[in-house]
Amino acid sequence: MNVAVVTVGDELLAGRTINSNAAWLCAQLAERGVTVERITTLPDRISDIARVVNEYRAAYDAVIVTGGLGPTHDDVTMAGVAAALGRDLTDHEQARTWLADEGYSRDDLTDGTTDLPAGARALHNEVGVAPGAVLESVYVFPGVPTEMKAMFETVADEFSGTPTYREVVVADEPESALLDRIEELRATFDVSVGSYPGESVRVAIESTDEDVVREAAAWLRDRVESRE
Incomplete structure (x- = not known):
C-alpha cells in the first residue's frame, strides 16, 4: 500500500x-x-x-x-x-x-x-x-x-502493507571511505541502504526479510571501524 x-x-x-x-x-x-x-x-x-x-x-x-x-x-x-x-x-x-x-x-x-x-x-x-x-x-x-x-x-x-525491517550500523569513518563497502553490501544482499553522516556515519539497512537485514548488518559491522 x-x-x-x-x-x-x-x-x-x-x-x-x-x-x-x-x-x-x-x-x-x-x-x-x-x-x-x-x-x-x-x-x-x-x-x-x-x-x-x-x-x-x-x-x-x-x-x-x-x-x-x-x-x-x-x-x-x-x-x-x-x-x-x-x-x-x-x-x-x-x-x-x-x-x-x-x-x-x-x-x-x-x-x-x-x-x-x-x-x-x-x-x-x-x-x-x-x-x-x-x-x-x-x-x-x-x-x-x-x-x-x-x-x-x-x-x-x-492502512496495512508488508512490514519493513531496519537495522543501523554506526561507522566512525568518513562517508566517502565507506562507498566501496556499501556498494559490496548492496551487491551481496537484497537490501535498501541509506547513509547519514554526522559525528559518525549511520548506515541504515532495510528489507522486508528480517533475516537478510540481520545478516547484512552483521556483515557490515565486521567491515567498518566502530565504537559499538
Whole structure:
C-alpha cells in the first residue's frame, strides 16, 4: 500500500507551526508496512487542495489530508477535497447527530461545522468538534495534533502493507571511505541502504526479510571501524 500525505495550512508554510503531523503519520504508516511516497504542504487555498488531491488519488492507494477543518474563513480543506472529487458540500446528518449526542445543539455549532463532501463517511472527533471524513481513497483529518492522532487511530486498521525491517550500523569513518563497502553490501544482499553522516556515519539497512537485514548488518559491522 502506498500513500501520499497532504498537510494544509499557511502557518506551516510560513514556518510558524512545525509540521509534526506529517512526521507522526509517516511513522505510524511505516509501522504498518505502508509506504509513504509523498509529503506535500499546501496553503489554505481551495484550488491548490483540489488539484493536488485529485492528482494524488489517481497515483496512490490512499491520500491523507490534515488541517483546515472547521467553519472559519480559512478552513477550506473540505471544500478543496469536495472539488477534487466533484462533490458538493452538504450538512452531514450523521456528523450532526453524533455531535448532538455529545451535547452540542444546533445553536452551539457554527454554520458549516458539519459540512462534508456529499457521500462521505464521517469520522467523529473524539477530542474536538470538527469531524473528519473518508471519501473514496481520501482521508481528511483535523490539523490539531491531538485530534488528528485520535481520529487516525479509528481508521488505522484500514492502512496495512508488508512490514519493513531496519537495522543501523554506526561507522566512525568518513562517508566517502565507506562507498566501496556499501556498494559490496548492496551487491551481496537484497537490501535498501541509506547513509547519514554526522559525528559518525549511520548506515541504515532495510528489507522486508528480517533475516537478510540481520545478516547484512552483521556483515557490515565486521567491515567498518566502530565504537559499538
